[in-house]
Structure formats: C-alpha cells, structure tokens
Amino acid sequence: MFMKKKKMILAVVALAVLGLLFFSLKYFSSTKHPYLEYQGTESKIDKDQERMQQFIIGSSDIPQSGQVLWESGKTAEMISRFIYESLVSISETKDIEFILAEEISFHEEGTVADVVIRETVFSDGTALTAEKVKEAYLILNQPGSSYAGMDLMKSVVGMEEYQQGTAEDISGIEVLSEKQLRFQFQDVLLNNMQVFSMPVIHKIENKETYSGTGPYQIESVKGMQEIILSENTYAKKNPYEYSTIRFVNMPLEVLNSQMKEFSPDAVIISAQTSLDLFKQQECYDIYGFPSGNYSYIGFSPDCKKSVQEAVCAVTDPAGIYRNIRSVNSPSVEYMTAEGITAAAKGGESFRKLAKGLNAEKLSKTLREQLNGATLKFLCPDNTIARMYYKEFADQFGQYDIKVEGIFVDAAKMQEYLYKENTYDFYFSYEMSETPKQIIEKNYDKDELKSLLKTVLERDCKKMYDTLEETNFKEKLIVPVDVQKQYLAVLSDCHNKEMLSQLLEW
Structure with missing residues (x-):
C-alpha cells in the first residue's frame, strides 16, 4: 500500500515537472526581444552548408580599408567589435x-x-x-x-x-x-x-592590418564594396559560431537587386522605403533600437523638489511618442528612453525606478502647494514645441494641475534656462548633447566628483547604475525619448550573441 502511494506521488511530481517544463519552453520561446517590432516567418531562403557557415551583413557605409579603427561610420565600428x-x-x-x-x-x-x-x-x-x-x-x-x-x-x-x-x-x-x-x-x-x-x-609585421584578441580577423578587403572576416583560430571561444562574416555594400538605390544577389542575414534599414521592402519579404524580423538625438525634461535652478517629483511621476513618455512623435514626425521615428546615462539603460534605469512613484499622491501634494497657481513650462516658440506644451498640459490636466506655456525665441532658450523664477520645467527635444554632457551640465561639479570617487573605489562596474539611481532620487533630469533606427534580421537567426552584437549598433 505504501509503495503504491509512493509511486502515485512520484507520478504526480513527474507530471508537474513536465508541465512546468512545457510551460517554461512555451513561455520563453514566445518571449519577444524588447526591440522586436515586426516578426517575419521562418526564412524561405535556401542555404547550402557553406552558406550556413556565413553571416552576411548589408550596409551602405563599408570602410575603404582594413584599418577600420581609423575610419568613421557605424559599419567600421561594428567590424572592429568583431576583431578587437x-x-x-x-x-x-x-x-x-x-x-x-x-x-x-x-x-x-x-x-x-x-x-x-x-x-x-x-x-x-x-x-x-x-x-x-x-x-x-x-x-x-x-x-x-x-x-x-x-x-x-x-x-x-x-x-x-x-x-x-x-x-x-x-x-x-x-x-x-x-x-x-x-x-x-x-x-x-x-x-x-x-x-x-x-x-x-x-x-602585424609586414601587414597593413592590426590583429586583435576577438573571435574574428580581417580576411580580405575590397575597398568600400566588401570586407570579409574569418575566424581567429587562437580565440578560445567564438560565441557567434559562423566561420565567416561578410560585410557587403548595399546602398538604398540598388538594395532590391543586392537583396536578390546576396540574401543578407542582416541589414541596417536607412529609410522608410527600405522598411517597407523588408516587410514585404516576410522572412525578416525588424528591430527598432536607440540611435541618436536624446530628449529630456530639465528643471529650473530654483525648482522645488515637489515639482520635480510630480513631473517625474506624471510624465508619460509613451504618451508623448503615441500622440506627437508617431503622428507628427513620420520621417523620423522615436522610442521611449529608459535612462539618463544611456537611452537604452539596462539594470536600474531611471524609467524602471520611476514606475514605483505614486503619481496620485505626489500630484495632490503639488496641487496643495500651488494653491491655484500654474506650472510654468519653458519652450521655444515654434509649432512642434507648442504640440509638446499641449501634451504636457493634457497629461497634468488629468491630475487637475494647470500648465502655462512660456514661449521664447529659440535662439534665446539657453539664456532663459539660467534665469531664476522664470519657469519650473522645460522640455529639450532632438538635442545633440550626449548623456555625459547632459549630466555634467545638470550636476554640481563637486557633487559629481564626490559621487564618482565613492563608486569607482567601491565597485567601478556599478558606476552607471549609481548615477542612474542618484539622478532619479534628485530628479535633476527626466529622460523622455530618443531617435530610433531599424535593423532587419532573417527570422532563422537564433544566435542570441549575434543579435545582441548587431543591436549594439
């Protein structure tokens, strides 16, 4: 009797484990990459054994020589990361x-x-x-x-x-x-x-190229047309598994014919027409990832902390993208910025930390402090800025807080930013400033030095996480959005390391 019970219990446990395993496999196989925007079907492109060992990347800015570290452009940057x-x-x-x-x-x-x-x-x-x-x-x-x-x-x-x-x-x-x-x-x-x-x-003696410790080395260069990388046989490990990586020139004007000739595994999409072309192919997954100009909210030098906290909690970057960016900027795409040290900040990002704020409670405190007064929003006097003003007015209006627009000549924006008692917060969009410049501009120099000294001596790997957390607590800058670029990758590419490398672009 005891043995029967024991067998039944073991059978139930085994079924539970199998069920959990099935669920896990189903869940993880269906979990999408956060940048994935369009999912194609499995690749219809026939590949022989030799082609399966190659990974072909199409680009419109192939370097002219093998000295990629001395050349500008995203493709040169990508090639160098495979080698060095x-x-x-x-x-x-x-x-x-x-x-x-x-x-x-x-x-x-x-x-x-x-x-x-x-x-x-x-x-x-x-x-x-x-x-x-x-x-x-x-x-x-x-x-x-x-x-x-x-x-x-x-x-x-x-x-x-x-x-x-x-x-x-x-x-x-x-x-x-x-x-x-x-x-x-x-x-x-x-x-x-x-x-x-x-x-x-x-x-390398008697050679124009330089060697690295990465998984690949330069095999051959056809100036501005093609660069081929072969495996570094001394590398302990090649996480990408392909024996050859080919970078092929694919400018927009001949993209269609080049697609048929090379059947590339991945292509950086440079225009809306390219995006449509890859969607028509149906066998490419399309990813949208951060690239370029940063937009953020900043505050006046004399701004109260209650205002900073409420603006941080109430502002909905996804709403800004949905209501303004996607509708009024069809030629330029944007996506929500996660952090202030980097648009796609991992770990303890500003946006992740901000999700824990209580918007209702903070807006109530701010309403009581304002006592009927308005929040002053500084922005340049142009059409796009007025759209942002309306969006912020609508977002704060949901919490019964009025926003007043302070519109100034765009050329005088910098001058007004340092004027006290003029505004509460401002929106800086399509800025060419890097996250580093933004942080240095908004942080007190001695405060930043003290913070960096502490984190570098304690654990230098945590530098950006610490900066992100400190920025969140002080509410000095609120990241909003960033320009987006697209990458098309064949749907049969299941190498996660390769995908991660491509999306570092």
Whole structure:
C-alpha cells in the first residue's frame, strides 16, 4: 500500500515537472526581444552548408580599408567589435564588463587605477602583455591619428601632450609588470571608465592590418564594396559560431537587386522605403533600437523638489511618442528612453525606478502647494514645441494641475534656462548633447566628483547604475525619448550573441 502511494506521488511530481517544463519552453520561446517590432516567418531562403557557415551583413557605409579603427561610420565600428577587444566593455545599455582586464582597482580618490591583464593571445599568436596594452594606446593616440575615441582618452595624464606631439610617451600609463599597468587620471571624471573601452590592437609585421584578441580577423578587403572576416583560430571561444562574416555594400538605390544577389542575414534599414521592402519579404524580423538625438525634461535652478517629483511621476513618455512623435514626425521615428546615462539603460534605469512613484499622491501634494497657481513650462516658440506644451498640459490636466506655456525665441532658450523664477520645467527635444554632457551640465561639479570617487573605489562596474539611481532620487533630469533606427534580421537567426552584437549598433 505504501509503495503504491509512493509511486502515485512520484507520478504526480513527474507530471508537474513536465508541465512546468512545457510551460517554461512555451513561455520563453514566445518571449519577444524588447526591440522586436515586426516578426517575419521562418526564412524561405535556401542555404547550402557553406552558406550556413556565413553571416552576411548589408550596409551602405563599408570602410575603404582594413584599418577600420581609423575610419568613421557605424559599419567600421561594428567590424572592429568583431576583431578587437578592450580592457572593459561598456555596452549601449551602459552595462560594464571586464574583458581583457582581470581586475581594476581605483585608489587615490579615484584618480589612479591599477589594471591586471588576463591571459590571452592576439590572432597572430602573440601573447597579450601590459607592454602590448600600452603600445595599443600609443598607436591609436599618436599625433595625426583619426581614431574616433581620442577625445575620451584625454582624461589620462600626459595623453593630450602625446596626441599633440609635444611628448614622446603617455606619462599617465605605466607598466608595473608583465600583467599589470597603472593609469593616472587628470581628475575624477565620467570619462575615466571609458578610457578602458579603447580597442587593444597589435601591429602585424609586414601587414597593413592590426590583429586583435576577438573571435574574428580581417580576411580580405575590397575597398568600400566588401570586407570579409574569418575566424581567429587562437580565440578560445567564438560565441557567434559562423566561420565567416561578410560585410557587403548595399546602398538604398540598388538594395532590391543586392537583396536578390546576396540574401543578407542582416541589414541596417536607412529609410522608410527600405522598411517597407523588408516587410514585404516576410522572412525578416525588424528591430527598432536607440540611435541618436536624446530628449529630456530639465528643471529650473530654483525648482522645488515637489515639482520635480510630480513631473517625474506624471510624465508619460509613451504618451508623448503615441500622440506627437508617431503622428507628427513620420520621417523620423522615436522610442521611449529608459535612462539618463544611456537611452537604452539596462539594470536600474531611471524609467524602471520611476514606475514605483505614486503619481496620485505626489500630484495632490503639488496641487496643495500651488494653491491655484500654474506650472510654468519653458519652450521655444515654434509649432512642434507648442504640440509638446499641449501634451504636457493634457497629461497634468488629468491630475487637475494647470500648465502655462512660456514661449521664447529659440535662439534665446539657453539664456532663459539660467534665469531664476522664470519657469519650473522645460522640455529639450532632438538635442545633440550626449548623456555625459547632459549630466555634467545638470550636476554640481563637486557633487559629481564626490559621487564618482565613492563608486569607482567601491565597485567601478556599478558606476552607471549609481548615477542612474542618484539622478532619479534628485530628479535633476527626466529622460523622455530618443531617435530610433531599424535593423532587419532573417527570422532563422537564433544566435542570441549575434543579435545582441548587431543591436549594439
């Protein structure tokens, strides 16, 4: 009798486990990527074994040489990420990960960092050493270099003198041993962590290209037409699984014919006509991801905290997109910005933290403080700004709070931003300012330095999460939206690592 009961219990448990497993598989297979906007059917493109080992990416800005780190453009940036690794990876979502660095420890109040290097080799078999890391900084920052990250490197002591040619060495980078370096910074700055994101390269003798420690290396270059990457046989692991990655020139005017010829696995979509074309193909998934101009709400220097809290809680960025962006800007697409340190901030983003605010309670407190007065909204005197004014008036109107528009000449906006007792909050849209510039403009310099010093010495990986949380608590800036770009990927691409890499663009 006891054995029968035991068998029945085991059978019930087994069924429950199977049911849970079935549910999990069903749930996770149907969970969509947050950027996915259009889901195609499984690819109808026939691929032989050789084609299945290739991943073809179409783009309209193929570099003209293999020295991709000295060329501008999104495709050059993408190619370099397949070939070169850095001490630290800082993703578009501002997640920090140690790559070639085993350990980074800040001291001297955040102005000095000691870095321990991992054991690995470049694609030509040369071992990675501290000396090789310093050599990479010397190569990419030499006078006349067109490396795009040179300005970020200037926070290192002696870097600017070296870049200008007035010094033969970078005094702020010191080799301590075969696997250890010391970086000395001018001050405690936001740029300090970015310094470690520079690609570490190695000059191959008698070749124009440079080797890296990443999973691929440059195989061949047909100037501005095609660049082929092959696997780095020295790499310990290739998360992308393809033996070859081909970047093929696909300008808009010949996109249709190039699509038929190459059947690309992924293409950056550059115009509405391209978007429609890929939807017609039916075998591509289309992703919309952040790219470019940032929009945010800022406050007057003398603004009360109760106003900041209420604006943060009441503002509905999705409503702004739905009611204004999607209707009135058909040529430019936007999406909601999640954070202030990055539009697509992961982890503890501003938007995630703001969801916990009680809009009803905060708006009631603000109504009582206003006592019939209006919230003053500063914006340039033009048609689009008046649309935003109406949207904010409607959003706050739901909580019985009136918003008054203060319309000024667009050329005088900056002048009015620093005037006290003129306005409560303003909306800055389609700005070319980077998140770093926005933070530096809105934070007190000593306060920001103190915050960075503490977080860098405690856990430098948490720098952006800490900034996001501090910004949320202080309500200095509220992220609203960001320009959107599109990427088409064949529906049969199930490599998550490849998809993540593509959407870092």
